[in-house]
Amino acid sequence: MHIHIDHLKKHYGRTRAVDDVSFTFSSGEIVGFVGPNGAGKSTTMRIIATLEEPTSGDVFLDGISVVEEPDKAHRLIGYVPDTLPSHRDISVHEYLDFFARAYGIGAATRKKVVESIEEFTNLLGIRDKNLNALSKGMKNRVSVARALVHDPAVLIMDEPAAGLDPRARIELRELLKVLSGQGKAILISSHILTELAEICTAAVIIERGKILRAGSLAHILTADLPHRTVLIRTLDEPELLHQHLLLQPNIEAARRIDHTVEADVAGGEEACCALLAQLVRSGYRVVEFHQQRAGLEELFMNVTRGEVQ
Numbered sequence: 389m390h391i392h393i394d395h396l397k398k399h400y401g402r403t404r405a406v407d408d409v410s411f412t413f414s415s416g417e418i419v420g421f422v423g424p425n426g427a428g429k430s431t432t433m434r435i436i437a438t439l440e441e442p443t444s445g446d447v448f449l450d451g452i453s454v455v456e457e458p459d460k461a462h463r464l465i466g467y468v469p470d471t472l473p474s475h476r477d478i479s480v481h482e483y484l485d486f487f488a489r490a491y492g493i494g495a496a497t498r499k500k501v502v503e504s505i506e507e508f509t510n511l512l513g514i515r516d517k518n519l520n521a522l523s524k525g526m527k528n529r530v531s532v533a534r535a536l537v538h539d540p541a542v543l544i545m546d547e548p549a550a551g552l553d554p555r556a557r558i559e560l561r562e563l564l565k566v567l568s569g570q571g572k573a574i575l576i577s578s579h580i581l582t583e584l585a586e587i588c589t590a591a592v593i594i595e596r597g598k599i600l601r602a603g604s605l606a607h608i609l610t611a612d613l614p615h616r617t618v619l620i621r622t623l624d625e626p627e628l629l630h631q632h633l634l635l636q637p638n639i640e641a642a643r644r645i646d647h648t649v650e651a652d653v654a655g656g657e658e659a660c661c662a663l664l665a666q667l668v669r670s671g672y673r674v675v676e677f678h679q680q681r682a683g684l685e686e687l688f689m690n691v692t693r694g695e696v697q
Contacts, residue, residue, distance in 0.1 A: 389414065389415045389449065389450055389464070389541040389542060389571075389573050390412065390414045390415075390448075390449075390450055391412060391413050391414065391436075391447070391448070391449055391542060391573055391575075392412045392447070392448045393409060393410055393411050393412065393432070393436065393445075393447050394410055394445055394446050394447065394448060395408055395409075395410050395444070395445040395446075396408070396409040396410070396432060396435060396442050396444075396445035396446070396447065397409075397442060397443045397444045397445050398428075398431050398432075398435060398440065398442050398443050398597075399443045404596075404597050405428045405431045405597055406428045406431050406432050406435070406442070406597045407428070407596070407597035407598050408445070408598070409428070409432055409445075409594065409597070409598070409599055410445075410599070411592050411599065411602045413573055413575065413590060414573055415541065415571045415572065415573045416568055416569075416571050416572075416573070417568070417573055417574065417589050417590060418564060418565075418568050418574045418576065418587050418588045418589055418590075419573075419574065419575050419576070419588060419589070419590045419591065419592060420576060420577075420578065420581075420584040420585070420588040420590070420591040420592070420684070421433070421575055421576065421577040421591075421592050421594070422577070422578075422581065422584070422591055422592065422593045422594070422684070422688060423577075423593060423594040423595050423692070424595060424692060427594045427595045427596065427597070428594055428596070428597040429546070429577045429594060430470070430546055430577070432594070433467075433544050433546050433575065433577065435447065435454070436454065436465070436542075436544055436575070437462075437465050437467035437544045438454050438458040438461050438462045438465065439467070441455065442455065447461075449461050449464050449465070449541075449542060450464075452464070463491070463538060463540070464540055464541050464542055465540050465541075465542045465543075465544060466535030466536055466538070466540035466542065466543045466544070467535055467543075467544045467545075467546075468528075468531050468532055468535045468543070468544065468545040468546060468548050469531065469546055470546045470547040470548075470550060471527075472519070472527040472528070472530060472531045474519075474520065475519045475520070476520060477518065478518065478519055479515065479516050479517060479518055479519070480506075480511055480514055480515045480516070480517055480519060480522075480530055481502065481506070481515040481516060483519055483530065483534065484502045484505060484506065484530070484533055484534060484537060485498065485502050487534050487537050487538075488501055488502050488537050488538075491537060491538040493537070493538070501537065502537070505533050505536055505537055506533065508533075508536070509529050509530075509532055509533040509536070509563070510529065510559070511526075511529060511530065511533055514526060524551045524552065525551075525552050525553060525556035528548055528549075528551075528552060528556070528560070529556075529559075531548070532545075532548065532560075532563065536567075540572070541571075541572060541573065542572065542573045542574075542575075543567065543572055543573070543574045543575070543576075544575050545574065545575070545576040545577070546577050547577055547578060547579070548560060548576065548578070549578050549580055549583065550578075550579070557580070557583060561583060561586065561587055564576070564587055565587060568587075576588075581683075581684045581685045581688055582683070582684070582685060584684060585605065585683060585684040585685075588605060589604065589605065590602075590603060590604045590605060591603075591605055591608060591684065593608075593687070593688060593691060593692065595691075595692045595693065600691045600692065601687070601691055605684070606681075608687065609681050609683075609684070609687055610656075610657075610681065615640055615652045615653055615654050615655070616652070616653045616655070616656065616657065616659065616660050616679055617650060617651070617652050617653070617679065617680040618650070618651055618653055618660055618663070618677060618678065618679050618680065619645075619648055619649075619650050619676065619677070619678055619679075619680055620633075620648060620649050620650075620651060620667070620674065620676065620677050621647060621648040621649075621674075621675055621676035621677075622667075622672045622673050622674050622675060623673040623675060624672055624673055626644055626646075626647055626648065626649055627644065629649050629667075629672060630642055630643075630644050630649050632667075632670065632672070633649060633651050636663070636666070638653055638654045638655060638659055638662075638663065639651050639652065639653060639654070639663075640652040640653070640654050648676070650680070651663075657679075660679060664677050
């Protein structure tokens with residue numbers, strides 16, 4: 389499954405909630421959708437999920453347009469909103485069974501499908517409880533289960549970790565890894581950037597309706613850096629390594645940190661590779677050499693201004 393968001397725009401009067409947004413992702417990917425409040429994340433996700441129509445632009449799911457063929461597109465998408473709508477006098481099982489019926493799953497297989505989803509999302513123990521009696525974490529799990537009832541190829545998840553306790557967040561993270569391993573394409577928004585960076589293969593950063601960065605995590609975390617910072621440990625005296633590095637033309641700075649040396653290497657990954665080869669040729673017994681990457685939080689703070697529309 390290939391998802392192509394194509395020059396998407398959504399205007400509310402003079403406010404441009406989504407302003408020419410384009411990016412792609414595919415089956416097996418988990419893409420973090422990141423931005424400050426009011427950046428246009430939820431609006432974009434609702435358009436992808438066929439819940440709103442764009443002012444212009446389109447979203448294509450393996451060529452199926454969400455604008456021209458919303459019914460076809462809807463069956464390919466599982467949408468998890470930021471809050472589960474309130475429902476009175478309905479149990480978890482009844483709620484999931486209702487949506488299974490809505491998606492046209494026949495009576496012969498519906499019971500098995502719903503029970504399978506309840507087991508997969510660890511809901512069997514609360515299947516007879518009323519939705520209104522559930523905690524935030526349990527409601528979130530029900531929302532994910534509802535999105536999976538029709539086995540969609542694409543999952544759109546709007547702040548699913550908001551308000552969850554640490555255990556519930558860990559369980560959600562592991563569930564997403566399993567779903568990604570099953571080949572589902574996942575777009576997830578969250579303000580918990582450190583956890584998002586642990587599971588995402590790519591990220592899209594948006595502010596005031598415009599994309600600021602998009603691509604694989606490995607790319608966007610290093611693309612704007614003037615140098616690479618590497619941590620080096622050898623079996624030799626650290627001070628000797630430190631002095632040697634300071635004499636190299638492509639080293640901007642070098643710092644001793646206990647038994648290791650941290651060096652800022654001018655250029656990209658090719659320069660890092662050349663430095664490692666040079667150290668080995670010079671007789672240094674290198675046992676550790678790895679690049680220190682900037683975090684998603686650091687990148688977010690560097691490229692966004694905290695502006696709202």
